[in-house]
Amino acid sequence: MTVTPAIQLPTESLSMTKDFAILYVDDEPQNLISFKATFRREYTVFTALGGEEGLEILKQHDIHLIITDQRMPGMTGVQFLERTLADYPDTIRMILTGFSDTEAIIDVINNARIFRYITKPWDEQELRMTIENARQLYALQIHNKRLLLELQHKVEEQERTLKLFMKYVPETVVEKALSNTSASIFDGETKEVTVLFCDIRGFTPMSEDLEPKEVVTFLNDYYSLMTEAVKRHNGTVNQFVGDEVFACFGAPIAAQHNERNAVLCAIDMMEMRKLLNERHQLTLGREVTIGIGVNSGLVVAGNLGSEDKISYSVTGDTVNTGKRIETLTREAPNSILISELVHRKVSDLVEVKSWGPIEVRGKKTRIEVFEVLGRKKT
DSSP states (O other): OOOOOOOOOOGGGOOOGGGOEEEEEOSOHHHHHHHHHHHTTTSEEEEESSHHHHHHHHHHSOOSEEEEESOOSSSOHHHHHHHHTTTOTTSEEEEEEOGGGHHHHHHHHHHHTOSEEEESSOOHHHHHHHHHHHHHHHHHHHHHHHHHHHHHHHHHHHHHHHHHHHHHSOHHHHHHHHHOOSSOSOOOEEEEEEEEEEEETTHHHHHTTSOHHHHHHHHHHHHHHHHHHHHHTTOEEEEEETTEEEEEESSSSOOSOHHHHHHHHHHHHHHHHHHHHHHHHHHHSSOOOEEEEEEEEEEEEEEEEOSSOEEEEEESHHHHHHHHHHHGGGGSTTEEEEEHHHHHHHTTTEEEEEEEEEOOTTOSSOEEEEEEEEEOOO
């Protein structure tokens, strides 16, 4: 029989030999005595006169290597090893066989996952080297299993970190950053988008009458409901500023029908406001009113910041004008105001009322503003 050279492992992955437990199963008591006398100084040795007794020992002790005779009454060595597979998958298995049984043993080696077969009578030196190979193989298996477990824990930790990160940064922004193959993630781009600003009217005096915990509970519910509406209409929440929600349609991921999506989102937000009042009016002692402004045009979109801290942002006159339009709703609570550019794309979708050319802070000329009254009836 060809002897396989010993497997070389890093020293830290090898156990002391006395920590390595062997179960030797044979129906001849003299063989058990001989085996134990030969190897008990190097390994922890357990012996059994048959398969059933061997199974009981496996239940009571942590066994690393099983060596069994093939020809035994009641249960053959292969049958015994096959019964150990499900409950002891990491255990190394070896079988002793006479020359006449060798061909039959080879046929079932894979079924019982037998590491080696040894012909009887066994040679002490050969068997000692084979056991040492088995011990080192077992140490390698455990070492690899520990590495895989550590890798799994690191992957799970990274997934938890990514999920937590996505609570602070829009998911689409994270996905785009992870798929970015360029040298820098700070490259901005000019995009045609629609921006939406939603603000609670009179939130500051309202919050002064509440406990801090009540304010946080209310704001979290408000953010959740409004974010749900934004996502439903293919938008991305770009920022929460106090009680203001700033959403973008068309960045970072380009999409079609940005104006339509944003206006439908605004109408949906007004419905969400009703649900918000149902949940919190008793606590707030008043009705929540909101104002929404929608504008469309070119923006510069990209990651802003430093290597230590970045945030995805859209900037430009389109954003500033959208915010200015939203502030006009202070005089008309629960209203949705849209710019002329947006109105052109949704005139077939919603009923509107013109506010006429309005003077807006920061703009040299007046701009056309329209109030959305609701969807057009078909």
